[in-house]
Amino acid sequence: MTTVLGTMAGMKLAVLRHSMSGQKAGLVATGGVLGLVLAGGTLFTAFQGGDLLAAAYAVWMLGWILGPVFSGGGDETLRPEYFTLLGLPPRRLAAGLLAGAFVGVAPAVNLLALTGLVVFGVRQSPAAALVALPAMILQLAIFVLLSRVAVAALGIALRSRLGAIGTGLVNGAILAALGQVWVFAIALGQTGGITPGASAVLRYLPSGWGLAAVEGAGTGRWDRTGLALGAMAVLVALLLAAWAALLTRRASAARASARGRRPMTASTASGAVVAKELRTWSRDLVRTHQLTFALAYGVFFAAAPLLLGLDVMLAWAGPVAVLMAAAMTAGVYAVDGTALWLTLMVPAAADVRGRQRAWLLVVGPPVVALSLALTAVTGGPWPPVLAVTAALLGGGAGIVPLISVYALVPGTDPHRRGGNPLRVSEDDGALTGMAYAVLALVALTGAPAAVVAVMYGWPGVAVGVATGVLCWWGFGLLAQRRLHGRGPELLQMMRTGKRPPSGQGGWVRIDELPKREQIITAVCWSVGAIPLFPQGIVAGFLKAQESETRSWFLALHLPEAFQWPVIVFMVLLGLGIYGLGLWIPYRHRRRAVPEAS
Amino acid sequence: MTPALEIIGLSKTFGEKVAVDHVDLAVPQGSFYGLVGQNGAGKTTTLSMAVGLLRPDGGSARIFGADVWSDPSGAKSLVGVLPDGMAMPERLTGREVLTYLGLLRGLSKEIVAERAEELLSVLELDEAEKTLVIEYSTGMRKKIGLAIALLHAPRLLVLDEPFEAVDPVSAATIKTILRGFVAGGGSIVLSSHVMALVEQLCDHVGVIDKGRVAAAGTLEQVRGGRSLEDTFVGLVGSADTGTKELSWLSR
Incomplete structure (x- = not known):
């Protein structure tokens, strides 16, 4: 048993050492610095009081669970597939992978944040400080395991259409809540800080058990300490067992849904591209997840201020959803991998235009419906919402293919992806960066229409339609030219998975x-x-x-x-x-x- | 007569490694041309450049006289390609892939439907009507790839390892189709490292070693009375060809 643990931890360390060069090192360093700042903030709250510290740990836990979902399936340095031929029992494989999972920048940074427990304990009593040590380790194990179990469970959920839609909804709602955290902060402020009820809930969450143990030791309530530490140990064992069970189910890769085969009725080349893309949208459950996520994000983001009785943002659900959809689909060529060779073999076909039309057909209707319905609910203002919706739809349809060919992040061929359906590229850092870039660029395409609509009203809608059409046409043309001019280079990038030096x-x-x-x-x-x-x-x-x-x-x-x-x-x-x-x-x-x- | 495929001085370097070093080859019309070489000899790189999927550092390629890089539309309409291990529109069924590509090639809807039907039935893919390409086995992928290559009735086929991981029954089907294609006046270039297969099918052979042409010509010219395998090992084998045994396996 110990040899498996040691070997896997050693393997992870070796891989990390070899990959600490170039861009990867820069990313790791940036992430590490940001993590240190957050850990410092957490330590600071340890001096403020238990409630704030419990809240901070709850945020860390959310980060562990949600982080991997939005960054390509999390840390996949050691993959379960590598060890299938060894015939290890699942529990032992999970334990070994867990040992590997503890080696890395994120766990190290989190351990530093968890020393807040020791700080908190020292301020109470020496015994409490002593209790903080095992609590810290158990708490870290819970965080790391929760993260792994969440990713594995999501991977299984993404094998069915219902699962893909469900997780898209939940993830969109949670991320929107994080994006609108000020709403909750103000709501808390109105009720006068963290209420006793919230304070108790924070300690009932698994992220608060370590703190509960330390507090128990500090106040002499050893029964609470024992209960909390015991519960943590049991939870670690349960999560490990769950992860082991999920790992065995991961063996077969995600499959598309097999329903609804309607014959292609297209009769032109461009129509054929649209038909192919629409089928891919509806059959690839990862894309279904992305689209549901974008719509859910838009709705929940815009609806969050309703908690404060404000409905000014509600009408903007549509535009926010377009931005998110564009960011999620920024790799529209990358996800097809080397299938690009077929496009290169038929130079006359207008591939980009077909993809643009399909993108608009998929994203457009729900977004327009959201904009119309929610603006009707709030009773306006009509011009800015309509102007920005039109401008962003055109902007997204233009920017998405453009970025996808100009800043191609090579994807893994669909038939070669491993058991983790969220991982569509080996270069997930660059993929995340591209998503942010698309978010900002598409937002910019909405700016002229927004300004005109705010200042002059209805003429803004005309401006929005005009800039939308212009972006769709112009950026699409640029993308098409790039695809023709540099097609073989793009294909070579897909094939090797490497971007050539400039x-x-x-x-x-x-x-x-x-x-x-x-x-x-x-x-x-x-x-x-x-x-x-x-x-x-x-x-x-x-x-x-x-x-x-x-x-x-x-x-x-x-x-x-x-x-x-x-x-x-x-x-x-x-x-x-x-x-x-x-x-x-x-x-x-x-x-x-x-x-x- | 214009060669079906003419490769003139193609070169490609990846970083430090010279993958293809001034390769010249001519594939006569109506010939069945086998390109043989070890793994990593440069077969795939050469063929990729010849059909316009990889930009060469130097040299050119012509398909029935049309330059692949200056007249891509003309050249690419005459060739059908089966690359090794590349992705396809994975979330479509076999019939949908053929419909999509036929329309992309500018064929009419009726012709596409007719040819797709025939290709699927000849290649025995019509039973997997509801299966998406991503769920296909390796052999099925090769067969749908061949169907894609044949769909627009090209006059030249360029096939990279068409028999790799294909079961014997499917292989026999593919061989029959390819022989029929050549008998009907078409030309084929295929790459392989299985000598027996090339001897069985091809009338012309090119041997590639370390990115260069080691020998090229008709099958008889190249093998000169010996078996192709002996000739090949003689051409590309290193001086020290004594096969080493694994010590712990012999008792």
Whole structure:
């Protein structure tokens, strides 16, 4: 038993060591720094009191469960498939994989956050500090195992249409709630902080059991300590057993639904592409999941402020859903893998246009229905919602194929994917990055229509339709040209799963930069949006609207005289950060090329 | 007569490795051409470049005189390709894949339906009417790939390892179809590392070794009275060909 554990932990360490180069190292470092900041924040709450610490651990637990769902199925360094031929009993395989799962940056960072238990214990009594040590380890085991079980269970759920829709709904709702966390914060504020009821619930959650044990020791209620520690040990055993059971079911890969074979009625080349894409949309359960997720996200995101009695956002469910759908489907060519060769063999066929039409046919109707119905419910304002919906639909239909061919993140061929249906690429970091880029770019395509609609009303709708059609047409044309011009290179990327180094004199890609510059660039690209969009543009928009909402917009909390200067400063700061992120690769454009191969 | 496929000085380097080094080959019209070589010799890379799926570093390829890179539409309408191990529209059934590709090629709806029906029945794929391509076995994938290659009635077939992982019954079906294609005036290039198969089917052979052409010509010219396998080992085998045994397996 111990040899299995040791070997798997050693294997994981070896893989991590070998992969700590280039882009991967930059990503790991960025993630590690962000994690350290969060862990620091958690330690800080340990000095504030038990309730806040329990809340912080609940957020960590959510992160462990949800994180992998949105980043390509989580850590798959050691895959169960690698060990199938060894004939290990499932429980032992799970234990071994668990040992491997503890090796990594995320568990290390989380362990640091969990030292908050020790800090909390030391402030109470020496005995409590002592109890914190086993509690910390058990708590980490629960987090890591919950994450693994969630991914494995989702993988099984995604084998049926109902499961795919159900998980899409739940995931969309949870992520939207996280995105609108300010609503809950204000709702809490209105009730005067964490209520006794909420405080108890936080300790009943598995994330609060470690804290409950330490608190019990601190107050001399040893029965509570024993109960909490025992419950944690039992939960670890149960999760391990559940994971082992799920692992054995993972052996066969996800299958598409086999119902509803209607004959193709298309009679043109472009119609054939639409027919193929529509069938893929309805038969690939991962795509079904993505679409349900996007719609659920839009609805719950827009509906969350209803908790505070505000219905101003409700009408915007449609536009938010378009943004999410575009981000989720950004790899529209990547998911087909090397099937691209067929497109290359028939150069005359308008593949991009067909895919655009299919995308609009799938995303358009539910989104338009949402926009119309919810705007009718809130009684307006009609022009901005309709203008932005039209603009974003066109923008999404244009940007999605464009990004997909210009910034191709090679996907794994569908018939070669492992037992984890969420993992469509070996390069999930780049895939997540692309999703964010698409989110921002598509949002930009809605900006002109939004501005005109807010200022002049109905003409904005005309602008929205016009920019939508323009984006659809123009970006589609660019994508088609790129596909024709660089098709063999794109296919080669799919085949090898590697992006080739950039050419002489061109800009270098981020993974060709020295490590330090990589980290700075990655940080620039991830934080630049905060001053530019929410703190700058959105704050300015709210101020121009003379809205009462202040939320977390710094400028709106300041005295009147400082508000506009701070907004302008934020916009400039955001642009500056993005500029730095561009300038670093630009500066390296000549010297990085010769040694890259 | 214009060769069905003419490869002139094709070269490709991946990083440090020279995969294909100035390969020249001519496939006469009406010939059944076998391209043989060890794994990694450069067969797939050569064929990919010849049909326009991989951009060469140098050289060119012509299909019935049409340059693959300067006249892609002309060249690609005359060739049917079966690449090794590439994805297909995975969430379609066999019939849907053929319908989709036929329409993409500009064939009329009626012709597509007719040919799809015939191909599916000849290749014995019509029983798996409800099965998606992603659920196909390896042998079925090869067969639907061959159907895709044949659908638009090309005059040249370029097949990369068409018999790899195909069961003997399916292999016999495929052989019959290919022989019929050549008898009807078509030309075929196939790559393989199974010498017996190439000897059985082909009338022309090209031997590729380490990215270069080691020998090319009619089957008789290349093997010169010996078996193709002996010739092949003589051409590409290293000086030290004494096969080593595994010590723990011999008693």
